[in-house]
Amino acid sequence: MADMNALELDSVRRAYGGVVAVDNVSIDVKRGEFVTLLGPSGSGKTSTLRLIGGFERPDAGAIRINGIRIDHLPAYQRDTTTIFQSGALFPHKTVAENVAYGLRMRGVAKADIAPRVKQALEVVRLSGYEQRYPAQLSGGQKQRVALARAMVVRPAILLFDEPLSALDLSLRLQLRAEIKRLHEEIGFSAIYVTHDQGEAMAMSSRIAVMRGGRIEQIDRPEKVFGEPANEFVYTFIGESCCLKARIVAGGAADSDGEPIDLRLSNPPGDGAWRLYIRPSRMHLGRADMPNGLKARLDFTEFLGDVHRYHFKAAKLELFVDHPGAVAHRPGDLVDIGWQTADMIAYQ
Amino acid sequence: MSIGTSEMSAPDAARRKAGLRARLAPWLLMAPALLIAVAFFGLPIAFMARMSFNEHIDQRFYVPGFTFDNYAAMLTDQTFRGALFTTMRLALISSVVTVVIGYAFAMLVWLKPKRWRLAFIALALCPLLISEISIIFGWWMFFPKNGLLSYALVSSGLITDKISLMYTEFAAFVGLTYVTLPFCFFILLSIFDGIDKKVLEASADLGSAPLRTFYEVLLPLTKGGIAAAFAQSFIWAVGTYATPSALGPDTLWTIGYLIQEQMLGKHNWPRAAAFSIVLTIGVALVMVIVRALTSKRTALNG
Amino acid sequence: MAETSILPTRNAAAIPALRARKDTIFLRILTFAFTVSIIAYIAIPMLVTLAMSFNDASAIRFPIKVWSLKWYGDFFASPQWVDALTSSIIIALGTTVISTVSGVLAAWAFERFTFVFKPLVYLLIMLPLFMPGVVLGLGVAMAFGDVSLLGINIYGSRALVMLAHSLWAMPLVFMLMEATFRTVDHRVVEASYDLGGRPLRTFLEIVLPSVSTGIISSALFAFVISLNEFVMALFLTTRDTQTLPVLMWLSLRSAGTPRLAVASVILAAAVFVSLSLIMVWYIRQLRKN
Numbered sequence: 001m002a003d004m005n006a007l008e009l010d011s012v013r014r015a016y017g018g019v020v021a022v023d024n025v026s027i028d029v030k031r032g033e034f035v036t037l038l039g040p041s042g043s044g045k046t047s048t049l050r051l052i053g054g055f056e057r058p059d060a061g062a063i064r065i066n067g068i069r070i071d072h073l074p075a076y077q078r079d080t081t082t083i084f085q086s087g088a089l090f091p092h093k094t095v096a097e098n099v100a101y102g103l104r105m106r107g108v109a110k111a112d113i114a115p116r117v118k119q120a121l122e123v124v125r126l127s128g129y130e131q132r133y134p135a136q137l138s139g140g141q142k143q144r145v146a147l148a149r150a151m152v153v154r155p156a157i158l159l160f161d162e163p164l165s166a167l168d169l170s171l172r173l174q175l176r177a178e179i180k181r182l183h184e185e186i187g188f189s190a191i192y193v194t195h196d197q198g199e200a201m202a203m204s205s206r207i208a209v210m211r212g213g214r215i216e217q218i219d220r221p222e223k224v225f226g227e228p229a230n231e232f233v234y235t236f237i238g239e240s241c242c243l244k245a246r247i248v249a250g251g252a253a254d255s256d257g258e259p260i261d262l263r264l265s266n267p268p269g270d271g272a273w274r275l276y277i278r279p280s281r282m283h284l285g286r287a288d289m290p291n292g293l294k295a296r297l298d299f300t301e302f303l304g305d306v307h308r309y310h311f312k313a314a315k316l317e318l319f320v321d322h323p324g325a326v327a328h329r330p331g332d333l334v335d336i337g338w339q340t341a342d343m344i345a346y347q
Numbered sequence: 348m349s350i351g352t353s354e355m356s357a358p359d360a361a362r363r364k365a366g367l368r369a370r371l372a373p374w375l376l377m378a379p380a381l382l383i384a385v386a387f388f389g390l391p392i393a394f395m396a397r398m399s400f401n402e403h404i405d406q407r408f409y410v411p412g413f414t415f416d417n418y419a420a421m422l423t424d425q426t427f428r429g430a431l432f433t434t435m436r437l438a439l440i441s442s443v444v445t446v447v448i449g450y451a452f453a454m455l456v457w458l459k460p461k462r463w464r465l466a467f468i469a470l471a472l473c474p475l476l477i478s479e480i481s482i483i484f485g486w487w488m489f490f491p492k493n494g495l496l497s498y499a500l501v502s503s504g505l506i507t508d509k510i511s512l513m514y515t516e517f518a519a520f521v522g523l524t525y526v527t528l529p530f531c532f533f534i535l536l537s538i539f540d541g542i543d544k545k546v547l548e549a550s551a552d553l554g555s556a557p558l559r560t561f562y563e564v565l566l567p568l569t570k571g572g573i574a575a576a577f578a579q580s581f582i583w584a585v586g587t588y589a590t591p592s593a594l595g596p597d598t599l600w601t602i603g604y605l606i607q608e609q610m611l612g613k614h615n616w617p618r619a620a621a622f623s624i625v626l627t628i629g630v631a632l633v634m635v636i637v638r639a640l641t642s643k644r645t646a647l648n649g
Numbered sequence: 650m651a652e653t654s655i656l657p658t659r660n661a662a663a664i665p666a667l668r669a670r671k672d673t674i675f676l677r678i679l680t681f682a683f684t685v686s687i688i689a690y691i692a693i694p695m696l697v698t699l700a701m702s703f704n705d706a707s708a709i710r711f712p713i714k715v716w717s718l719k720w721y722g723d724f725f726a727s728p729q730w731v732d733a734l735t736s737s738i739i740i741a742l743g744t745t746v747i748s749t750v751s752g753v754l755a756a757w758a759f760e761r762f763t764f765v766f767k768p769l770v771y772l773l774i775m776l777p778l779f780m781p782g783v784v785l786g787l788g789v790a791m792a793f794g795d796v797s798l799l800g801i802n803i804y805g806s807r808a809l810v811m812l813a814h815s816l817w818a819m820p821l822v823f824m825l826m827e828a829t830f831r832t833v834d835h836r837v838v839e840a841s842y843d844l845g846g847r848p849l850r851t852f853l854e855i856v857l858p859s860v861s862t863g864i865i866s867s868a869l870f871a872f873v874i875s876l877n878e879f880v881m882a883l884f885l886t887t888r889d890t891q892t893l894p895v896l897m898w899l900s901l902r903s904a905g906t907p908r909l910a911v912a913s914v915i916l917a918a919a920v921f922v923s924l925s926l927i928m929v930w931y932i933r934q935l936r937k938n
Contacts, residue, residue, distance in 0.1 A: 053839075080843070088836040088837050088839065088840040089840075090841070092861075101841070101854075105844055105850065372758070372848075376762075377758045377774075379755070381770070382751075383812060384776075384816075385773070387815070388788070391791065394788065394792040395784075451683055451687075452687050470692075471691070476873055476920045478876070478879065478897075478916050485697050487901065488711075493710040557672065582779055586783065589879070607883075616791060620787070623787050626781060627780065
């Protein structure tokens with residue numbers, strides 16, 4: 001029983017009208033695992049979370065918590081709690097009353113409630129805020145109360161519904177680190193929904209990349225980043241440049257009908273290809289590398305850590321991140337080079 | 348976990364039960380309201396409809412039967428035709444007056460600085476919060492020969508002899524408008540509040556005189572509100588019979604008054620029921636017509 | 650008072666300047682006159698009544714020569730008038746409870762669920778609000794005129810008046826609460842379910858408190874409607890259950906005395922006292938958040 005999954009989704013499907021929002025999704029979340037559902041809007045990640053939370057019922061498939069099937073149960077009978085994007089705190093209840101709510105609903109003995117509330121608020125560093133009302137809290141504090149309120153009942157699995165997306169950047173980073181710390185200390189099981197790949201990378205045990213209601217890949221963050229299952233996963237995670245090229249007889253012929261000056265040391269087979277390289281893996285002024293391209297500098301952006309150089313070659317547009325300033329000026333023809341291992345090709 | 352087939356059936360049964368509960372829940376929640384509406388509105392209307400075909404013989408309230416006499420009488424009965432005409436005339440004139448005053452009042456409150464707003468709204472709320480009987484009595488002390496109006500005019504030297512406006516149509520209109528004004532005001536104020544005041548400045552910037560701005564900008568924007576306010580006033584004015592009958596001349600018989608007279612005075616239940624049915628149909632017709640007009644307008648605009 | 654004209658006339662370039670100024674002055678005078686008239690119009694019956702209630706004489710006659718509380722004493726010394734007042738308050742409280750409970754529940758059903766015949770049900774609930782009191786009173790009187798329940802005649806009972814008054818009060822509560830429920834954040838409701846709150850507990854603990862202002866205001870409206878109504882009550886009460894407005898209407902038909910003014914003031918006072926109690930509650934509620 002020790003290695004039983006906290007949560008299992010088994011071929012879960014949900015359609016709204018004719019639109020399939022969740023399409024045959026299967027996920028197992030082990031005890032203490034932190035699994036992120038990552039995808040663009042409309043990819044079905046929030047719908048999946050709502051099916052787990054019990055706010056929607058699946059059309060087909062099974063959902064099990066600790067091995068027991070629960071998809072027929074309403075939200076209030078499931079051992080899950082959600083941290084909502086808006087916090088969704090009860091505005092007319094104090095912080096302490098908000099945190100105590102789930103305990104009261106679960107019939108926890110009165111004498112046990114107060115110490116557990118106190119402890120939960122300590123964990124999220126909000127001791128002393130017990131008697132405040134949500135309207136008197138900042139956005140970050142509200143989300144911490146929401147976190148305490150969800151965690152205090154010790155659910156089988158915590159559900160995070162983009163909890164940080166309404167906060168500003170610095171607060172987002174701070175809370176992200178805090179959730180990570182709590183996960184390591186307490187070891188709760190969690191499903192975390194986000195469209196922010198940085199958040200997904202930083203926090204997750206595993207990431208499930210979703211598109212169109214399906215899971216495209218589910219794996220550890222470094223695997224998803226380093227060994228994407230397909231083109232969608234590659235392009236969705238991290239930035240990349242796409243070189244469209246038609247290859248004839250082992251050499252690059254043209255891109256969208258215009259001839260280009262593209263060298264490939266180990267070209268894929270003949271045909272139309274999309275070649276992807278990360279902007280940080282391309283090097284400026286390096287005609288000596290195994291792969292290369294001559295392109296005209298269009299304009300430059302300063303991004304803080306790096307300069308981003310935007311190039312045009314035939315109909316291609318690409319950009320290269322370079323740590324320092326270079327002497328090139330817009331209109332110059334520049335050599336760009338990269339290693340074969342840094343390139344990935346899709347047909 | 349090797350639960351196999353039994354795992355399938357338990358959730359299905361639970362789901363069916365939950366579905367049934369979800370379908371039943373709204374009806375349970377609405378049960379008290381529906382009970383009131385059906386038992387004390389639907390049933391009485393049906394009862395009245397049946398009653399209106401009964402006969403009235405001698406001094407008995409009604410005698411079961413089936414006759415169209417009570418409706419036929421309306422066509423021939425001078426009193427009823429007079430009352431119908433009076434009711435329509437009163438309601439129409441008072442609604443027009445109410446809408447004009449209510450419109451000006453709402454526009455005033457809309458244009459005035461915010462600090463006046465609450466005071467004006469409190470003022471407009473007053474007629475809503477006091478009983479119609481108190482309103483009647485207030486005007487009843489204002490209009491007669493020994494009333495405040497006459498006293499104020501004489502003591503200020505404007506007139507020499509005491510006057511009485513009591514039991515005139517003017518008094519009836521003053522009272523009726525007083526009752527319907529707040530509804531009208533609040534409907535129109537909510538319409539005005541939905542308009543961006545900048546349209547006025549824009550119009551003025553383009554060189555429009557105030558009157559022209561009103562005519563070409565404000566009036567079209569508030570057309571729907573005017574229709575709604577008019578309908579509301581009209582329906583209220585048709586049904587309010589105490590005010591005109593207490594303040595107006597003795598000859599000012601409205602349908603409402605006639606119904607009361609037939610019921611409490613003459614104990615002619617079938618006749619009273621027939622009048623009520625006609626009044627009910629009239630009110631429903633006004634609602635339908637206004638609905639149709641306003642929805643057509645929005646269909647054209649949107 | 651007349652610090653702004655009724656319509657701004659900022660750019661007078663297109664109009665001769667003098668005419669524009671004349672227009673503005675004219676509009677200002679018009680606005681001022683209208684403001685004074687409307688205030689006077691609304692205030693007159695109330696002020697006349699208030700003044701008359703402190704009259705010492707028996708006749709309704711201006712000017713008032715001697716002021717006294719005589720008629721207040723007279724009112725409270727008369728069992729008939731005190732009974733009518735008591736009856737009015739009992740009926741108004743009953744109507745408030747009946748219409749608030751039924752209206753709130755129905756509005757919640759409309760907000761929360763989809764079901765068949767929804768527009769039709771909506772019409773059935775709302776329609777009585779637009780019906781003349783005389784029609785409703787007559788209908789209920791005819792339908793329940795000689796119905797008795799457990800040996801007690803329903804006709805003439807206060808309960809019947811409460812239910813009749815609910816025909817106006819309940820749709821009003823329903824209408825106000827439907828709008829109020831729409832402002833409830835559905836995510837907060839979901840959060841309650843999520844934490845294990847069953848539907849009933851969620852409704853009582855989360856939904857109701859967040860619409861408490863709406864409920865209190867609609868309950869007040871229900872109370873006021875019932876307290877002031879006299880046409881339905883006229884058809885449905887007997888001498889024993891007569892309400893104050895009914896008694897006022899009947900005495901006005903025979904002869905008006907300052908006692909009627911006292912009754913008006915007391916009715917209005919009941920309304921304004923409950924209104925201010927609610928104001929106090931509302932301000933305390935605001936301070937809490």
